[in-house]
Amino acid sequence: xxxxxxTPKYLVTQMGxxxxxxxxxxxxxxxxxxxxxxxxxxxxxxxxxxxxxxxxNETVPNRFSPKSPDKAHLNLHINSLELGDSAVxxxxxxxxxxxxxxxxxxxxxxxxxxx
Amino acid sequence: xxxxxxxxxxxxxxxxxxSSLNCSYTVSGLRGLFWYRQDPGKxxxxxxxxxxxxxxxxxxxxxxxxTKKESFLHITAPKPEDSATYLCAVQARGNNxxxxxxxxxxxxxx
Numbered sequence: 001x002x003x004x005x006x007t008p009k010y011l012v013t014q015m016g017x018x019x020x021x022x023x024x025x026x027x028x029x030x031x032x033x034x035x036x037x038x039x040x041x042x043x044x045x046x047x048x049x050x051x052x053x054x055x056x057n058e059t060v061p062n063r064f065s066p067k068s069p070d071k072a073h074l075n076l077h078i079n080s081l082e083l084g085d086s087a088v089x090x091x092x093x094x095x096x097x098x099x100x101x102x103x104x105x106x107x108x109x110x111x112x113x114x115x
Numbered sequence: 116x117x118x119x120x121x122x123x124x125x126x127x128x129x130x131x132x133x134s135s136l137n138c139s140y141t142v143s144g145l146r147g148l149f150w151y152r153q154d155p156g157k158x159x160x161x162x163x164x165x166x167x168x169x170x171x172x173x174x175x176x177x178x179x180x181x182t183k184k185e186s187f188l189h190i191t192a193p194k195p196e197d198s199a200t201y202l203c204a205v206q207a208r209g210n211n212x213x214x215x216x217x218x219x220x221x222x223x224x225x
Contacts, residue, residue: 097211106158
């Protein structure tokens, strides 16, 4: 029974296309995140939602738009894909980061390759 | 800005050869320091949270310690299955984001 799941696991697409990645958590957590891990394995936060409300929005091109239909789901839509968007995207969730319970549980990742 | 520096970047160990990984951090008021393990092609797996200087936590062959400037992850008598990248992250007070280091890549040779 997977705690944090993402689909798809692999995504290969051409420049200029629009694509979405979906994430679901069954841990009952209030907060969800999107991270980008580049080719050098550096993990950098992009967005965070707490109970469907956007609370972290790092300096990310506005081609990236997160959406949280409910607190168990966080999707990432990317418009006009560019070569530099190629990376592994991880979804994560945590219970109550503002109360110090910020152990984040990560999904398996989505490897995006833009050609 | 919160900063996390991990060293060494890469480490090769013989099975049974104990060693330590270092995570130096700069943060304006530490709320928590986190250690994760990441296997190739997988998401980071949570290991430990440390909250204050002097705190220690253990899990099997791993022991994490914390001072006011750095954390160590000690690997005692490692086995090949301990091969992974170990990630350190910090959370500042009043801030929900984790700032990650670039990781320590550990290979344990049988």
